[in-house]
Amino acid sequence: MTTSTSPAAAAVDPEAYLQVRDLKVQFPTEDGLVRAVDGVTFSVRRGQTLGIVGESGSGKSVTSMSILGLHNPARTKITGEISIGGKNIVGMKEQQLQRLRGKDVAMIFQDPLSALHPYYKVGAQIAEAYKVHHPSASKKEATTRAVDMLDRVGIPQPQRRANQYPHEFSGGMRQRAMIAMALVNDPALVIADEPTTALDVTVQAQILELLEDLQREFQSAIIMITHDLGVVSQVADDVLVMYAGRPVETGSVEQIMKRPQHPYTWGLLASVPSLHGDATVDLVPIKGNPPSLINLPTGCSFNPRCRYAGQNGNRSFSEVPELRPAGEPGHNVACHMSFETRQRLYAEDIAHAGVAQ
Amino acid sequence: MTDLAGTAAGTATTTTPAREPLLKVEGLTKHFPVRSGLWGKGSVVRAVENVNFEVHPGETLGLVGESGCGKTTTGRMLVRLLEPTAGKITFDGEDITHTKGARLRKLRQDIQIIFQDPYASLNPRHTVGRIVAMPLQVNGITPPGGVKRRVQELLETVGLNPEHYNRYPHEFSGGQRQRIGIARALALKPKLIVADEPVSALDVSIQAQVVNLLRQLQRDLGLSFVFIAHDLAVVRHFCERIAVMYLGRMVEVGTRQQIYENPAHPYTRALLSAVPDVTKLGGHGRIKLEGDVPSPIDPPSGCVFHTRCWKAQEKCSAEAPVLLPNPNGSISACHFPETGEVV
Amino acid sequence: MLRFLIKRLLLASTTLVAISIVTFLLFFAVPSSPAWVMCGRNCSPERIAQVEQSLGLDQPITKQYTDFVKGIFVGRTINDAGTIRECDAPCLGYSFRSKEPVTDTIERSLPVTVSIVAGAMVVFLTVGIGLGMLAALKKGTVFDRVAIGASVGFASTQTYTLGGVLLLLLVYSTGLLPNPHYTPITQDPLDWAGGMLLPWITLGLINSALYARLSRAQMIETLQEDFVRTARAKGLSARVVNRRHALRAAITPIITIAGVDLGAYLGGVVITESVFSLNGIGREAAQAVQDLNLPLVMATVLLAAFFIVAMNIIVDMLYAVIDPRVRLG
Structure with missing residues (x-):
């Protein structure tokens, strides 16, 4: 069984201020090992915004906490590499981390x-x-x-x-x-964890605009963590979609929103009601619930909720899909289905529902 | 003014047959007294101010607005969890504004409420069966086939496994918890359900499941809904008619099409334009509202929206606009209503 | 703040008046009389009547109550079987038993109780809160387990058990500590402390256990607060985060509990005083109840009530000072 994301597929930009390679964060608990983040790779340049999208339990907040080195080392196992301005902070001493936190990397939390x-x-x-x-x-x-x-x-x-x-x-x-x-x-990297979720829409619009403004002024790299695809589509340059601790799709905001390739991304888009299009058509929800991170489904973690699981014989249930190039440069997807099948299914089943319309 | 609003509301509901409304709200007002200052000078929070609307049988009305606009307070008054300061609520032809005792209990069978937080609204010590059966037992109702059978039917209706009765x-x-709350609300075969932010605590993929369920129930059972939410896209998806509230007042009422494609009130436009839209990448061309919603203790003079409105003129701070019909068919309270489609 | 204070003071006075009335009524509802206690079982009815008259118990209850209240504010004259006593305000009457003014009894016994409580408080606030906070910071370690285990042990011990054992071990067998006694601090501070050491340790340890568990729970909860995470994300050192951000928030509810406890203890720590034979308010109160010594019962009950009510007001005001979100009114 392959567990890691091949760094070749999700290319890390060597110029980027933040470079995360094959990050894994695990918490040993009495009930078993929680694989909160299970191999993510991404990078953000200064002046760019990366949106990390996922539901609760997808590992998006754990990822952000580990970039600040905020996990208790006694109770957390972290492997992989988090390089901030050229320094790998995985395994770094607390004192060095303190000099980084708030200075090179700052965080904006959900509920002020x-x-x-x-x-x-x-x-x-x-x-x-x-x-x-x-x-x-x-x-x-x-x-x-x-x-x-x-x-x-x-x-x-x-x-x-x-x-x-x-x-x-x-x-x-x-x-x-x-x-x-x-x-x-003046931090070079700002992590915003659901910064507008607790706010009203008109205020959300003000805050998002302020963040963009400040980014232009300070040339900071921003990671925007959110469950709201709308927010991501407004501010992000690139998007990372996470599910059950793993990346399922990465690409530019245009690629993810307009030409999504992963059934989970489709699910998110087809289940969000839109301000446009036919309001009388039912949404297409993702069936079931997110899995337990202690007891992940074998093979593709999304297989119990995927409408298309089993299209490739038994692979969905036995083999963890790796992030692979999905056609256009920069667009990667972790799915066993072929590019052609995905294209066809998207056009047939998804493109008419929710905000995917 | 009430009359005008009433007739205007009639015009706004052209999509529904001209029957007697199931629910009629006239001049509904709620003030909460607060104390402030050294000697406790009494002042009031004007949470809801002279609100009028109707809900017809089988209709879904959405109440939208930002936090503090009075939508939740209005919902609580409808189910009589809060006592109105003034105004009249008529349900099924009967004045229920001050109904008490046995009559109120009977009324509660017909009007049910679903809350936002599915965790807090279910008793953790009771089984699902008992929770859903509770409204039947409290009202001494034995449905044909017995309570248990009815409860299992209800669980099935909301998409839960009837075998989970004892969990x-x-x-x-x-x-699933929100489904339990919905099953409980359905137990007494209500005519009207007040749903207060029923999906806002749920993950996106789960939200869609519950919205679809509510839509299906509404279609199958012919239920009327007052759907309270801050998420305009969810409301658009669920409601045929929408009332927009700002600072305790109703600023615009209209059909889905009127409100979302051709809104007349500047606030409605601003609200819609602030919703991040996946179909449009990047946040350009938004109408920007400056500042915060003013305090409901000391609301602005004239039109309460004038402090944040880009179209505000002298008249707006002097004279409070009344709800009047617009060319687009909606009714709105604005001296200078907008025309034309939203982009 | 002013408005709050006036409101609370009015409420407090009402409470005290209500308590005094209830105590008075309860006293007369008891199917016994102080005269019987004083004059013995085989007393003749005439003698009983005589004693009752001398104590003023033959008067109507309302008259007795108004006399009592009058005594507090303007003083009164008491006629005890021909002996006329001038009792100046604040007059709480004369003890039925010792015939001394009740104010003298209080003046003598209150410093004893205050000494015990003040010292014990220092012990349990430092040891208890200190241990609890440390245990929370080292949650799950051996230190945490030992501290919490020990505090469960101490918390389930009674004052008379622990006090008795310590008395036996530290005083009678080894002579490490002097026998508990009271010397006014103004007279000989060292001897004052020496005599109080054992009660401080006993009362202190038992309460330390409670406070340790309380503060541990508070601190653990606070450490999970978002604002603690924010403080760490700023790059503050663990020490600054714990001290300036977590501790300040965690300790607030504990201070309020300590304040209320202080109020309750100042009204008398009956068992501690009894175990160590110290004549504090608690012991006087217990004795007064046994003797049906009305003036002393009234005085001790009102004093205890006063302390509790006063500490509650102080704690609420303190809370408003510490937590800017709390607005009194």
């Missing part, structure tokens, strides 16, 4: 209300993030920097707002403050 |  400390003023929390990487900066300098950042992310009256607590902010303002905190040290 | 909620996934 719980991600900000309720007892400290917003300005102080941002200043703290600055001061930890600029030990020689005075308290006043750090505070000034915090106020500047609040201003930069579009918070009115930043001086006054810096002196308020997170609960005095609205949801959108809180997420802006969170972004200010993440960007205070 | 507990924790043994089910999120989507």
Whole structure:
């Protein structure tokens, strides 16, 4: 059984700021070994945005936590390579990781209300993030920097707002403050984990635009982790679709959204209702539920939910499909079906439902 | 004004036969008192302000808007979980605004609610069978063939295995739990179901399963729905008629086609344009709303949307617009309604 | 804040008045009389009546109650079988038993209880919270297991068992510690501490166990909070994350519990005082109940209630100071 993704297929851009090769993250538990991430390879250049799409349990958040080295080494087994600006952080000492976190790599979390400390003023929390990487900066300098950042992310009256607590902010303002905190040290890589899921659509639009703006200004690489294909289609240059800890399809946003090749990606697209097209047509949902990461199905993990499993004899149930080129350059898919079969099925079954229309 | 809105609402429902509405809401208002300041100067949160709409038998009405727009409060008042501050709710020809006691229990058979969080709304110590049977037992109803048989039928209706009768909620996934909640809501053969964000806590692939199930139930059982959601695409997929709310007020009501293709109220347009659209890559040509929704304690004067509206003029901050019919057939509360299709 | 304080003070006074009335009524509902206790079983009915009259118990209850209340605020004159006693405000009456002003009894016994509780509190707040926090940070290790195992053991021990054993081991057999006794701190601080050492250890250890488990649970929960993850993602060192971010949030609920406990303990730690034969409020209260010594019963009950009510107000205000989300009103 092959378990790893062949690096040849999912080519890693040697110029990229972040390069992840065959990353595996496992948690030994009393119930067994949880294979949260089971061999992903991807890369992001500065100024580019990678969207990682998946449902809960797909391993997308675990991947992001490992890029920050936030997993407890005593309780996690990590293999593979995570290269940030040329330094491999897998196995790196905690002290070195601390110098990276918040400086080279920063993170924006989903729920800014719980991600900000309720007892400290917003300005102080941002200043703290600055001061930890600029030990020689005075308290006043750090505070000034915090106020500047609040201003930069579009918070009115930043001086006054810096002196308020997170609960005095609205949801959108809180997420802006969170972004200010993440960007205070000009990080080269920003990981945004469902940054707009807790927000209303009009505010989501504001935040996505702000992120794009800031990316243009700071030339940062962004990883946008989300379950929302809509968000991905707005901001991403490249997309990685994950299922049960493994990559099932990668490619440019155009390739993934307009010419998807994997039945799971099809499922996601056909099951999301759209603002256009025929509203009276039923959605085409993916049957069943995501699998347990302790007890993955043999062969292709998606086979119990795949409408086309078994098209190639027994391979779906016995052999783990590897990411292989899917026609166009940069487009890779992990599926046993032939390119021609996939083309035909997509046109026949999928293209008319949900947002795939 | 109520009259006008009423007739206008009539025009907006041309797709449904002109029968008596199943549910009629007139001037519905809810204020929550809050205290603030040193000596507790009492003020009120104007959560819902003079809302009017109708739901006809077999019709699905969507209530959409951003958080704090009053859609959930409205839903809770419909099922009488909250007492309205003012206004009138008529169900099946009967004024139910202040119904109490036995009559209210009877009413609860006809109007059911499905909640957002399938985890929190099921008692973890009860078996699925008991949870679904509960509404029957509480109301002392013995269906033909017995309670157990009816419960198993219901489980089958919502796509669960009837043999799972004796299992507990924790043994089910999120989507299955929401199905249990739906089975329970169906137990008493209600005429109207108020669904409050029924799919927003679910994973995308599971959401579609539940939306399809609700659509099928609606078709097969001829149920009426008040479907409360913030996800405009889900609402478009499920509802024939949509009411858009902003800051406790109804700003536009219309058919699916009117609202999604030809909305008249600037807020409706902004809301639609903010939804990230997979069919259009990159986020260009969006209508951008600045700032946040104002506080419902101290709403803006005149049209409550004027502080964020790009079309706002002097009149908008001075005079509150009333719901009026538009050329497109929808009714909206705007002094300067939009015309033309959305791109 | 001001509004909150006024509201709470009004509520507190109402509570105290209610408690005093209930205590009064309960006292007279008991099918016994202090006169019987004082004069013995074979007392003649005349003698009983005489004693009751001298104690003022022959008056209507309402009169007795109003006299009591009047005594607290303006003082009163007490006629005890011809002996006229001027009792200045705050007058809590005269002890039926010792005939001394109740205020004197309280003045004598309160410092004892305060000494015991203050020292024990220092022990269980430092040892208990310290152990709990450490155990949480080292969750799953041998240290954690031993600390939690030991605290389960101590928590299931009773004061009189542990106190008795320690007394036997540390005082009677080995003489490592002096016999527990009370010396005012103003008189001889060293002797004060020496005499209090054993009660501090006993009460301290048992409560440490409870506080250790409480703070461990709190800390473990807090360490899983999103804001702790954010702090780590900023690049802060583990020490700063734990101290500045996690500890501050984890300790807040514990402080409030400690405050309420303090209030309850200041009203008397009956068993600890009894085990070590220290005449604190608790022991006086227990004795007063046995003697049906109404003035002392009233005084100790009200004092205990006062401490609890006062600490509750203080804790709520403290909470508002620590947690900016809490708004009093």
